[in-house]
Amino acid sequence: MSDTPTEEPTAAEPTDAAPAAEAPAEDAAPPAEPDPLREGVLERLAAELGDGLLESHLSPGDDLWVRVALSSWREAAAVAKHDLGCTYFDFLSAIDWLPSPFGRDMDSQEDLVTAGADPTATGSTDPAGIEWGVAGGTSRFQLLARVESPTEGYGITFKADLDDAAPTADTWIPVYAGADWHEREAFEMYGISFVGHPNLRKLYLPGDFEGHPLRKDFPLLARRVKPWPGIVDVEPMPGEDAAAEDAPAEDAS
Amino acid sequence: MVTAITDRQQLAYIAGQAADARVNVEIETEGMTLNMGPQHPATHGTLRIVAKLDGEQVIEAAPIMGYMHRGYEKLTEVRSYPQVTTLINRIDWLGSFANEVPFILAAEKLMEVEAPPRAQWIRTVLFELSRISNVMLFLGDMGVQLGALTPVFFAFRDREHVLNQIESVTGGRFHPNFDRIGGLKDDLPKGWIEDTKAVMEKVRTFCDEMEDLIMGNEIFEARTRGIGVIPADVALSYGMSGANLRASGVDWDLRRDRPVGLAWDEVDWKVWTHPDGDSFARYWVRLQETREASRIVDQLLDGIPAGPIMAKVPRIIKVPAGEAYVATENPLGQMGYYVVSKGDLVPFRVKIRSASFNNISIVPWVMKGVYVPDVITILASLYFILGDIDR
Numbered sequence: 001m002s003d004t005p006t007e008e009p010t011a012a013e014p015t016d017a018a019p020a021a022e023a024p025a026e027d028a029a030p031p032a033e034p035d036p037l038r039e040g041v042l043e044r045l046a047a048e049l050g051d052g053l054l055e056s057h058l059s060p061g062d063d064l065w066v067r068v069a070l071s072s073w074r075e076a077a078a079v080a081k082h083d084l085g086c087t088y089f090d091f092l093s094a095i096d097w098l099p100s101p102f103g104r105d106m107d108s109q110e111d112l113v114t115a116g117a118d119p120t121a122t123g124s125t126d127p128a129g130i131e132w133g134v135a136g137g138t139s140r141f142q143l144l145a146r147v148e149s150p151t152e153g154y155g156i157t158f159k160a161d162l163d164d165a166a167p168t169a170d171t172w173i174p175v176y177a178g179a180d181w182h183e184r185e186a187f188e189m190y191g192i193s194f195v196g197h198p199n200l201r202k203l204y205l206p207g208d209f210e211g212h213p214l215r216k217d218f219p220l221l222a223r224r225v226k227p228w229p230g231i232v233d234v235e236p237m238p239g240e241d242a243a244a245e246d247a248p249a250e251d252a253s
Numbered sequence: 254m255v256t257a258i259t260d261r262q263q264l265a266y267i268a269g270q271a272a273d274a275r276v277n278v279e280i281e282t283e284g285m286t287l288n289m290g291p292q293h294p295a296t297h298g299t300l301r302i303v304a305k306l307d308g309e310q311v312i313e314a315a316p317i318m319g320y321m322h323r324g325y326e327k328l329t330e331v332r333s334y335p336q337v338t339t340l341i342n343r344i345d346w347l348g349s350f351a352n353e354v355p356f357i358l359a360a361e362k363l364m365e366v367e368a369p370p371r372a373q374w375i376r377t378v379l380f381e382l383s384r385i386s387n388v389m390l391f392l393g394d395m396g397v398q399l400g401a402l403t404p405v406f407f408a409f410r411d412r413e414h415v416l417n418q419i420e421s422v423t424g425g426r427f428h429p430n431f432d433r434i435g436g437l438k439d440d441l442p443k444g445w446i447e448d449t450k451a452v453m454e455k456v457r458t459f460c461d462e463m464e465d466l467i468m469g470n471e472i473f474e475a476r477t478r479g480i481g482v483i484p485a486d487v488a489l490s491y492g493m494s495g496a497n498l499r500a501s502g503v504d505w506d507l508r509r510d511r512p513v514g515l516a517w518d519e520v521d522w523k524v525w526t527h528p529d530g531d532s533f534a535r536y537w538v539r540l541q542e543t544r545e546a547s548r549i550v551d552q553l554l555d556g557i558p559a560g561p562i563m564a565k566v567p568r569i570i571k572v573p574a575g576e577a578y579v580a581t582e583n584p585l586g587q588m589g590y591y592v593v594s595k596g597d598l599v600p601f602r603v604k605i606r607s608a609s610f611n612n613i614s615i616v617p618w619v620m621k622g623v624y625v626p627d628v629i630t631i632l633a634s635l636y637f638i639l640g641d642i643d644r
Binding site for chain 1: 286318319322324326327328331440468486487489490491492493494503574575576577580589591593594595602604606610611614615618621643
């Protein structure tokens with residue numbers, strides 16, 4: 001079971017959806033140490049979920065990511081809790097994979113505007129430019145949830161792709177009671193609906209607040225009005241040369 | 254009716270007498286909604302609890318938050334990695350340094366940088382000092398919630414010494430911003446180790462005083478024993494962590510079970526648990542942990558290795574693309590950062606998993622059926638910081 005070469009097929013077996021995408025990343029980890037604990041977890045998940053398990057990523061001795069089909073979202077939680085001993089609910093949230101025009105790019109654009117360039121030339125919001133992280137993805141919005149086993153000491157991060165236009169998923173409350181507030185937060189911050197949630201109301205924001213602030217296309221207006229002055233911190237200070245860059249605080253002891 | 258303090262034993266006695274005399278003690282009651290807050294003295298920040306009452310019994314309690322919501326998760330997406338620490342040490346403002354550590358560790362994990370041993374040890378010392386200064390306030394404050402004033406004066410008096418030690422290293426009493434990717438901003442000042450050891454003695458004396466003043470007090474016992482009992486499986490299902498979870502009998506402490514990049518596994522210490530899961534247990538566990546933390550600090554101070562306090566990191570930090578989740582055992586419980594990087598100067602997404610958020614999400618469950626004064630006891634014993642809920 002802990003034999004290294006067998007690890008790859010186990011992990012890759014149910015990943016019919018996008019086998020080529022993840023394979024190089026897993027091969028890239030040079031000395032693939034065996035991690036019988038997490039490999040065993042992954043095997044059992046694959047056995048229980050079948051086609052519901054789309055892709056996985058195992059970082060030996062460290063962490064485990066699993067991407068499941070949206071239809072298996074609730075089942076994945078139940079399997080984790082009842083079969084794998086992950087009784088501890090860590091968090092539930094989401095990721096918007098849309099490339100952000102309001103990050104560092106935003107300041108660059110401001111600089112360009114001051115220099116007289118066309119601000120629309122950079123910072124695209126085209127969903128075609130999406131790059132997903134570990135365990136892959138196919139949609140803009142991805143659910144993200146983590147559960148842990150306090151006795152065995154491992155955690156599983158679950159991901160599921162959501163429909164871009166109307167992101168909806170089954171609620172985890174029947175399995176993990178703590179999912180209640182986390183789903184409400186995801187609902188107000190990302191506009192994700194949870195089927196079966198008894199009280200899907202805003203958690204933080206006023207009831208009449210419009211929009212979903214953590215979506216990447218929600219403008220951070222303060223930043224638009226005035227570029228963040230802290231930007232100078234990441235530029236080389238005046239009078240500093242490359243030599244100073246290589247020796248940061250070496251002598252302190 | 255709100256201020257009436259129910260003496261459970263007396264009630265039980267009256268009920269017993271009534272049963273003996275076959276007197277019907279059913280009283281006609283009417284539903285009532287009690288609004289506690291938004292600025293209730295029993296809160297650590299601005300929380301509001303809407304409680305539906307039947308007589309003196311709570312039948313439903315709904316916490317309402319958001320008064321302190323500062324949108325940190327959004328803001329991290331427009332701050333460079335080193336700038337993020339200035340935001341996040343304001344989440345749990347009583348344990349600021351401890352907030353910085355898991356984020357820095359997550360960034361270091363993605364960059365595959367490891368802080369030098371000396372930095373790791375000093376980090377752990379400051380982390381534990383954060384814990385002590387944070388939990389000391391709880392130990393005094395819980396007395397205030399139950400009507401005892403003296404403990405909180407003691408707590409503020411003695412916490413000052415701990416804050417002074419943090420200040421003399423970091424320059425900040427509340428927001429150190431001292432942790433850096435790859436190490437620490439500065440080394441320890443001269444004579445600091447001896448001073449800190451003396452302060453740890455004071456902390457232990459304080460813990461003894463609290464033990465005498467509070468734990469042996471019969472009012473405290475009567476008002477906390479059996480109040481707000483949370484069984485282990487419910488606590489886990491709500492994702493409760495830290496002392497709240499250990500007071501429900503779950504033997505889980507990330508300092509022992511996952512000491513990533515820090516020095517807890519280098520010293521000898523003990524994880525305290527209590528089987529009862531009530532308000533008393535939560536106080537008891539925290540008191541033991543504070544004493545234990547002072548022992549950890551003492552041992553760490555004896556063995557701080559020599560060497561640099563900064564690893565070699567580029568001046569302009571670009572974090573390679575990837576995802577990492579790092580959680581540490583913070584004063585309030587498990588605090589984790591799920592960092593998604595796309596190889597930029599700024600994080601692509603940071604999910605802040607704060608301890609109080611999960612700890613307080615149990616309030617609607619645990620408040621069902623308790624009496625009004627117990628609401629205060631339970632809130633105080635769950636110990637939360639509103640910044641840690643709202644972020």
